[in-house]
Amino acid sequence: MTLLFPGARYEVPQRYEIAILDWMLPKLSGLELCQRLRGQKNQLPIMLLTARDSMNDRVTGLDAGADDYLVKPFGMAELLARVRALQRRLPNFQPPQLQIGSLMLDYSNFSVVNLGLEPSLPIILTAKEFQLLEYLMQHPQQILTHEQIRARLWDFESDTVSNVVAAQVRLLRRKLLECGFPKAIETMRGFGYRFCG
Numbered sequence: 001m002t003l004l005f006p007g008a009r010y011e012v013p014q015r016y017e018i019a020i021l022d023w024m025l026p027k028l029s030g031l032e033l034c035q036r037l038r039g040q041k042n043q044l045p046i047m048l049l050t051a052r053d054s055m056n057d058r059v060t061g062l063d064a065g066a067d068d069y070l071v072k073p074f075g076m077a078e079l080l081a082r083v084r085a086l087q088r089r090l091p092n093f094q095p096p097q098l099q100i101g102s103l104m105l106d107y108s109n110f111s112v113v114n115l116g117l118e119p120s121l122p123i124i125l126t127a128k129e130f131q132l133l134e135y136l137m138q139h140p141q142q143i144l145t146h147e148q149i150r151a152r153l154w155d156f157e158s159d160t161v162s163n164v165v166a167a168q169v170r171l172l173r174r175k176l177l178e179c180g181f182p183k184a185i186e187t188m189r190g191f192g193y194r195f196c197g
Helices: 030-039 055-063 076-088 127-137 146-153 164-178
Strands: 018-022 046-050 068-071 097-100 103-106 111-114 143-145 185-188 192-195
Touching: 018 030, 018 076, 030 046, 030 055, 046 055, 046 076, 055 068, 068 076, 097 127, 103 127, 127 146, 127 164, 127 192, 143 146, 146 164, 146 192, 164 185
Parallel strands: 018 046, 046 068
Antiparallel strands: 097 103, 103 111, 143 192, 185 192
């Protein structure tokens, strides 16, 4: 697999399979590069990397033609997993979705949806809420410790407070309650959390 990283020219040869672009490239931004590629009808899957984590920024990036949007800081394991996800969908890429029961995590707009409701309206998540729910859903019915979650969602160098995981779970639970899933995340006292769906 060959990847197109920041700094590469935007005339993309056919041998490239995935483009990984930083929004803040010098001279020509990653967003502009993405728009140029799509303007040329180039179907190369594009992942946009950026520190911009607002909903409007994510919508702008995806509407510009990016297939995936990864917010900094992120772990290398997550980046590689997302690259593999993009690669599995070649050549007809569709933004990935993760679904357990009627709860669906939608990567195209960073939202969670209750497919059992009519209408099934998406609830937009913050970057950390999305990453936390994704991690829990990737390990259904498994207990994930506070340490595992901290290692997954925050860099080792980051100065996080001791209750950061509990605080993030609390925020995510509010969104899940709004979406119709009041008991999706179970607290395992003394251990961590478990996704029950």
